[in-house]
Structures are given as structure tokens and as C-alpha cells.
Amino acid sequence: MDKSTVVITEKIPIGISSCAMGSPIRYNGKGIDVLKDLGREKSDFIWCPVCPECMAGLGVPRDPVHLSGGDGNAVWTGEAVVKNRKGRDVTEVMKTGCQVCLEALGRCHAVAFVYMDGSPSCGVYRTTLKNQRRGNPPGVFGSLLLEKGYFLIPSSDLQSPLRWWDWRRRLLAFHWFSTVELSTMKDVYEVWYRLKFLCQELDNTWAREMGKTLASIKLKDAPDFLAQFRKELSDVLRKPSTTKRMTNSLWKHYSHYRKQRGKTVDEVQSPEFKRNLTTIAKELTRMERTAVEDDYLFGASPVIYRDARRLKPAAGVVEDEVPPAP
Ligand code: SF4
Incomplete structure (x- = not known):
């Protein structure tokens, strides 16, 4: 039996919420680059940034969205909806945006995803931001990632x-x-x-x-x-x-x-x-x-x-x- 450390020499692809990679695509046109904290280690991986809200066609800047009637799982079963601040129902476009992002992760062969904490879309285990309730975890995209068995890493832990x-x-x-x-x-x-x-x-x-x-x-x-x-x-x-x-x-x-x-x-x-x-x-x-x-x-x-x-x-x-x- 080989008893030495396993050494991987191919870079592993990882999906990431685009805004956590510094893309200014949050609802308010901002982003935060959590990868800068990794220094040179950043280049040990292949990053695959996706944004379900952008792929939903909601644009930047946009009204923030929230979950109404349940969590991201409930959105997929039809028991909850996604609404923007003006009360517009954006559930169907959000589902499409999430599916498009999931397909991109599949093409990238990513098995892991770095998610933005506190998002009603990408959030997984916690969807509160600055103590404001933004729906129950997981988010709409987070629900899909959990279902597909992704290895999920909160972006805040990269810091x-x-x-x-x-x-x-x-x-x-x-x-x-x-x-x-x-x-x-x-x-x-x-x-x-x-x-x-x-x-x-x-x-x-x-x-x-x-x-x-x-x-x-x-x-x-x-x-x-x-x-x-x-x-x-x-x-x-x-x-x-x-x-x-x-x-x-x-x-x-x-x-x-x-x-x-x-x-x-x-x-x-x-x-x-x-x-x-x-x-x-x-x-x-x-x-x-x-x-x-x-x-x-x-x-x-x-x-x-x-x-x-x-x-x-x-x-x-x-x-x-x-x-x-x-
Ligand atoms: S949907 Fe996800 S990637 Fe897009 S801005 Fe929100 S948290 Fe970031």
C-alpha cells in the first residue's frame, strides 16, 4: 500500500459567487475580493465566477431581492417566491439564472463553490446581512448547490x-x-x-x-x-x-x-x-x-x-x- 501524501498537480476548478471575486455586480454595484487574502495561493485553483441574479437579467444596479414564504428550497417546490424591493415577483427569472449558473459550473467541472454569506440567492447556511433578515437559509442558488452535493465554502472564511x-x-x-x-x-x-x-x-x-x-x-x-x-x-x-x-x-x-x-x-x-x-x-x-x-x-x-x-x-x-x- 502506498502510504505517502497524495499530491495533486492539476489545479482544481472552484465555483465562486462573482461578487466575492471583486466583480462590482451586487445590487448596489459593489463587490468584495475575498481571494486577495489568499495571496499567491489564489493561482493554485481555477476559479469559475457566476452570478445567478445577473444571469436572471436583473442588471446592475438593481433592486435587492428577498425570499417570501420560505427558503430557497421552498422556491423550487413552488411554496415561496422571490420578490424585489418594489414587490415585483422575479421567481421565474431567478430560477433560470440559477440553472444557467449551475450549467456553467458543470462545464467547468467544479466540485466546490465559495458562496457569499448573507445572500438570498447564493447564501447557503445563513442569509442575514448586517442583522437584517433576508429570508431563511438556504438561498435559491444555495438550495441547488446543496442538492447537487457541492463542497460549500463560506466566502468569509477565506479571510x-x-x-x-x-x-x-x-x-x-x-x-x-x-x-x-x-x-x-x-x-x-x-x-x-x-x-x-x-x-x-x-x-x-x-x-x-x-x-x-x-x-x-x-x-x-x-x-x-x-x-x-x-x-x-x-x-x-x-x-x-x-x-x-x-x-x-x-x-x-x-x-x-x-x-x-x-x-x-x-x-x-x-x-x-x-x-x-x-x-x-x-x-x-x-x-x-x-x-x-x-x-x-x-x-x-x-x-x-x-x-x-x-x-x-x-x-x-x-x-x-x-x-x-x-
Ligand atoms: S447573486 Fe450571488 S454572485 Fe450575484 S451579487 Fe448576489 S451574492 Fe453575489
Whole structure:
């Protein structure tokens, strides 16, 4: 079994609310660029910006819209409507705008979406803005994204280095897992070996139960197990961690690395050491880099992205074949 970190060298496509990428297309002609906080890391992904309200043909500037009679799910079942400030019913054009955006995400092959918090269209878990009620979550487009199983990242979390680190590692694991073929128990064990430490951090109760199941199950006795394994593990990867769990996990893996390899990473501190969130994010990133360079599986971040041009050959990484010179 290959026990090293999984290294992805292709950029992952991610959908994003256009206004969160700085496009001045909100109802008031404004936008906010949350990607600038990622610095150079922004170029590690392919961004696919969409705006359901623009695709609905509502224009910029426009009257803000709100949900009436229920949440975004209720709009799709016909129990709620979308209205603008003047009371005009824009439900049908909004549905069309959402469908168009979803098609664009499909063409981009995006599995994740960075949504604008507080929007009655793109919002997912919270649709209040500055304490003003703007309908119940999720929004109309957010409802579609949830139904289709997108990995959903709130745009506000890109502004926190630690929260983004947490989203990024789970996104990479989620993306890799979505591409892995699962047809035998060997496939399942290989995935589990790589992802179990992260799962233990995110949901220890579930991970323990899954560990017991895997120790006893025979695939021929449980034909539905593969689908269940894929769904449940994908759902666990969507769960954010906490600062405490991240620092504990970092220290646990670092201690193991130090013992096994006889090397230290100066930046990494114990969980008791008081430092700010940005410093913790730097320590985690440093440990990630050290692990890849040393061909060590850092269980808290088992899947990473590296630009193929900057990657030094390492075990577990298959280099592209160099064609013979003509
Ligand atoms: S519909 Fe979405 S992308 Fe468009 S302005 Fe509103 S939150 Fe931004």
C-alpha cells in the first residue's frame, strides 16, 4: 500500500459567487475580493465566477431581492417566491439564472463553490446581512448547490488564514476522494489509510465506528457498503474543525514525525503554547511542506496541491513522461 501524501498537480476548478471575486455586480454595484487574502495561493485553483441574479437579467444596479414564504428550497417546490424591493415577483427569472449558473459550473467541472454569506440567492447556511433578515437559509442558488452535493465554502472564511487552511485541506481531500475508484475493499482500505486521521479529527465518533466496521465487514456481505462509505466520508470532510482540534492534531502528528524521522521542525509549537491563529496556520503549512519533502504522510493534511513544475520527484508522485526529443 502506498502510504505517502497524495499530491495533486492539476489545479482544481472552484465555483465562486462573482461578487466575492471583486466583480462590482451586487445590487448596489459593489463587490468584495475575498481571494486577495489568499495571496499567491489564489493561482493554485481555477476559479469559475457566476452570478445567478445577473444571469436572471436583473442588471446592475438593481433592486435587492428577498425570499417570501420560505427558503430557497421552498422556491423550487413552488411554496415561496422571490420578490424585489418594489414587490415585483422575479421567481421565474431567478430560477433560470440559477440553472444557467449551475450549467456553467458543470462545464467547468467544479466540485466546490465559495458562496457569499448573507445572500438570498447564493447564501447557503445563513442569509442575514448586517442583522437584517433576508429570508431563511438556504438561498435559491444555495438550495441547488446543496442538492447537487457541492463542497460549500463560506466566502468569509477565506479571510482567516487558519479557517482557510482547514477548508483547503478538506477540499483537496474531498476532491481527491471524489475521483478515487471504489470497487473493492482494497480500494476502501487505501482511502481509509490516508484519510482516517483527518476523519478522526473532524468526527471521532463516526471514525471510530467506521474503523470497527472496516475491521469486520466482508464486501460480498454488504453490497451497499461502498456507496455508504463514499457518502458518509464525503459528509465528514465537509465538517469544519476547531482551533483546538487542529493544534492537537498538529502536535500529535509532529511528535510522531519527530520520533520516527529523528528530525525537528522549529516553527511547530505544543498546543499549550499561546499564539495567534495566523501563526498556527503557518505552523500547519510548514508541517505540510516538511511532510511532502520528506515523503511522510501528515495525517491532518493527507492530500496537497503542488505545481508540477516546482515539484521535486518524490515517492508517491508520478511524473509526466517526457517525450523523446525529435
Ligand atoms: S447573486 Fe450571488 S454572485 Fe450575484 S451579487 Fe448576489 S451574492 Fe453575489
